[in-house]
Amino acid sequence: MAMAALRREGRRLAPLISPQSLTALRSSLISEEQIPQGVRSISTQVVRNRMKSVKNIQKITKAMKMVAASKLRAIQTRAENSRGLWQPFIALLGDTPSVDVKKNVIITVSSDKGLCGGINSTAVKISRAVHKLNSGPDKETKYVVLGEKAKAQLVRDSKKDIEIILTELQKNPLNYTQVSVIADDILKNVEFDALRIVFNKFQSVVSFLPTMSTILSPEIVERETESGGKLGELDSYEVEGGETKSEILQNLAEFQFSCVLFNAVLENACSEQGARMSAMDSSSRNAGDMLDRLTLTYNRTRQASITTELIEIISGASALEG
Amino acid sequence: MFRRATTLLGRPLLAARARRFSTDLPAAPTADSQFVEAWNKVVPNLDPPRTPLAFMTPRPATPSSIPSKLTVNFMLPYSSEKSGKEVGFEIELLRRIFALADLLEDKEKAWNRGLIFSFDVDMVIIPATTGQMGVLPGHVATIAELKPGILSVHSENEVTKYFVSSGFAFIHANSVADIVAVEAVPVDQIDSSLVQKGLQEFTQKLNSATTDLEKAEAQIGIDVHSALNAALSG
Numbered sequence: 001m002a003m004a005a006l007r008r009e010g011r012r013l014a015p016l017i018s019p020q021s022l023t024a025l026r027s028s029l030i031s032e033e034q035i036p037q038g039v040r041s042i043s044t045q046v047v048r049n050r051m052k053s054v055k056n057i058q059k060i061t062k063a064m065k066m067v068a069a070s071k072l073r074a075i076q077t078r079a080e081n082s083r084g085l086w087q088p089f090i091a092l093l094g095d096t097p098s099v100d101v102k103k104n105v106i107i108t109v110s111s112d113k114g115l116c117g118g119i120n121s122t123a124v125k126i127s128r129a130v131h132k133l134n135s136g137p138d139k140e141t142k143y144v145v146l147g148e149k150a151k152a153q154l155v156r157d158s159k160k161d162i163e164i165i166l167t168e169l170q171k172n173p174l175n176y177t178q179v180s181v182i183a184d185d186i187l188k189n190v191e192f193d194a195l196r197i198v199f200n201k202f203q204s205v206v207s208f209l210p211t212m213s214t215i216l217s218p219e220i221v222e223r224e225t226e227s228g229g230k231l232g233e234l235d236s237y238e239v240e241g242g243e244t245k246s247e248i249l250q251n252l253a254e255f256q257f258s259c260v261l262f263n264a265v266l267e268n269a270c271s272e273q274g275a276r277m278s279a280m281d282s283s284s285r286n287a288g289d290m291l292d293r294l295t296l297t298y299n300r301t302r303q304a305s306i307t308t309e310l311i312e313i314i315s316g317a318s319a320l321e322g
Numbered sequence: 323m324f325r326r327a328t329t330l331l332g333r334p335l336l337a338a339r340a341r342r343f344s345t346d347l348p349a350a351p352t353a354d355s356q357f358v359e360a361w362n363k364v365v366p367n368l369d370p371p372r373t374p375l376a377f378m379t380p381r382p383a384t385p386s387s388i389p390s391k392l393t394v395n396f397m398l399p400y401s402s403e404k405s406g407k408e409v410g411f412e413i414e415l416l417r418r419i420f421a422l423a424d425l426l427e428d429k430e431k432a433w434n435r436g437l438i439f440s441f442d443v444d445m446v447i448i449p450a451t452t453g454q455m456g457v458l459p460g461h462v463a464t465i466a467e468l469k470p471g472i473l474s475v476h477s478e479n480e481v482t483k484y485f486v487s488s489g490f491a492f493i494h495a496n497s498v499a500d501i502v503a504v505e506a507v508p509v510d511q512i513d514s515s516l517v518q519k520g521l522q523e524f525t526q527k528l529n530s531a532t533t534d535l536e537k538a539e540a541q542i543g544i545d546v547h548s549a550l551n552a553a554l555s556g
Contacts, residue, residue: 084397086374088500092465092492095375098357129365176399176504201372212371236495240450240466251467255490259502260374262399 047298051291058287064115065280072205072273078174079202079270085259086213092237093221093256094230097214101193104134104141105163107186107261109199109268110150112167117275119200119208119268120149126210127198131158134196144186146265163190170269176262183258193220195257199264200271206278208271213260218249384496388460391442393498394475398506443477446499448491449549457491457499464493468503470549483509485553487546514554521547 108127110120127143127150134141142163145151151165166182186195195215200208216224222245224231239248353376361370448455449471455464468489475482489503524543531537 082399083377084395085399085502087378088395088397088490088492088502090374090378091381091494091498091500095354095373095378097354097373098360125368126371129361129368130371133361133364198371201377209376210369210371211373211377213374237463237465237492240452240455240464248465248467252465252490255502259399 044298044301047294047301051294051298054287054291054294058284058291061280061284061287065277065284068273068277068280072270072277075174075266075270075273076202079263079266082263082266086256086263089256089259093216093234095214096194096216096224096230097196097212099194099214099216099220099224099230101216101220102139103191103193104130104139105144105186105190105192105195106130106134106141107144107146107195107197107264108150108154109197109264110145110147111268111272112148112170113272114149115276115279116272117279119271119275120147121153122208122210123198123200123268124150124153126212127154128158130196130198130212131161142190144190146182169265174262174266174269176258179262179265180258183254183261187254187257193217197260197264199268201267202270202274205274208275211264211267213264215253215257215260218246218253221249221253222246381494381498382496384494389497390459391444391497392446392457392459392461394441394443394446395498395500396441396506397500397502399504441475441477443475445476446501447472447474447476448499448501449473449486450491457493459497461493461497461499463495464491466491466493468501470546472509472553473501473503473506483553485509485512485550509553512550512554514551517547517550517554521551 106127108123110123114120131141131143141161143154143158143161144163145154145165146167146169148167151162151167154162164186166185169178169182172178194217197213197215199211199213201211203209221231221234225234228235239245353370354373357373358370444458446457448457448466449469450466451469452466454471455466468486468491470487471485473484473486475484484506485508486501486503487505489501491502492500494500521544524540524547528537528540528544531540
């Protein structure tokens with residue numbers, strides 16, 4: 001634009017200004033504004049900057065992968081060790097995901113931090129589906145959200161259904177005490193007939209299984225036992241201790257909840273680290289690929305400018321000779 | 323003469339159990355079909371989540387005759403490396419954990435790996451809230467709440483004693499006993515001087531307690547410590 005204007009102006013002013021002064025003016029303007037036509041040196045500055053930033057990103061993702069890997073190792077043994085804890089309850093009370101009750105509470109277990117692949121959105125998706133599955137005209141389904149990420153996703157469309165939000169679970173290493181406190185908190189503040197804990201069960205570093213555990217309230221356990229459904233076998237058990245059977249069932253349900261939640265939280269934390277590890281691994285790999293491509297472009301550009309310069313020199317020389 | 327009769331009788335059964343083909347796997351269901359069906363109707367584009375049943379190790383069926391050994395599954399959470407600094411916990415169980423955790427000389431030694439410890443034993447004595455309960459193979463199916471006390475495992479001529487803080491014991495009809503405890507420690511790892519000290523401390527606390535909560539806390543501490551004391555002396 002400026003060049004064209006200048007040329008136009010120049011043409012108008014040509015009789016007034018001597019040609020020498022015009023070229024001087026032109027070169028002083030050009031060095032600031034634009035590369036003149038015919039000169040084909042290409043700036044490599046942009047590409048170099050880009051390469052530098054990609055390299056830095058790669059360094060960061062590699063470090064994050066290492067951190068996730070070491071955290072995973074610590075938490076994996078704990079998660080695996082806690083797997084025995086819920087089995088007796090399933091052996092005794094059975095697995096009842098299809099139980100039909102009025103008040104459902106969905107406990108979505110998620111992570112506080114992002115950059116860990118799709119585990120949080122999977123948990124949220126499953127929770128929403130469970131919500132849909134258990135909603136009806138006379139039913140009431142609520143959420144209890146553990147973790148920042150599920151909160152961010154669930155608040156958007158089902159804010160009114162969220163009962164409790166608990167975050168910063170993993171500030172300290174997870175332990176049974178802490179989880180029991182959370183379990184107690186939930187039991188005290190939420191009315192439920194069935195608790196459904198949605199979490200990602202750790203299978204390997206690259207795979208997690210979305211899982212739902214169901215915990216029934218003592219009243220529902222009693223009802224199901226009497227009606228002789230899935231829990232019909234429970235009637236054959238003698239109950240020791242406690243004043244009444246319902247008291248024992250109450251204790252049992254609370255203990256079961258804390259045990260299952262403990263396992264769920266550990267499994268989810270383990271899946272999170274695994275997912276983060278694989279996500280960071282693939283992003284370092286992507287950064288490497290990008291860096292390769294950029295290096296190629298950079299080198300090609302550099303070579304092109306060298307070649308251009310050589311051609312110019314040679315053709316200049318041959319013109320002089322000829 | 324008949325001492326080996328049970329093992330001889332058991333042998334063909336064991337052999338039959340060992341000879342298994344991949345085709346005759348136990349037909350244990352890994353998912354609740356009713357649930358999967360309902361799920362697919364409501365959310366057809368999403369796979370149904372797994373349920374705990376899918377990860378459950380199948381339990382043996384109730385044998386027709388009483389087996390010679392009782393299978394005891396002992397489950398513990400990975401209990402904490404003593405994180406007793408927190409306040410505000412109210413579950414009775416937790417008090418018991420802390421009261422116990424303070425007593426361990428070496429926290430690392432705590433028998434708290436949280437794995438399933440499964441053994442075939444002759445008898446276990448369970449500290450139920452109603453009193454000590456001996457469990458032999460073929461025991462009637464029972465649900466028992468545990469109180470702080472000694473869990474002794476008798477196998478052959480060995481007796482192993484553990485102090486458990488609290489939990490539940492389920493005895494199934496198939497001679498399998500599941501014991502879920504919050505914490506368990508072999509009795510020989512408990513330091514008696516620390517027990518005495520703790521007992522005094524909690525007695526003092528009970529005397530100076532003003533609120534109901536404090537009283538209850540101190541009472542639990544005393545309960546655990548006196549149970550420990552009894553375990554050590556007895």
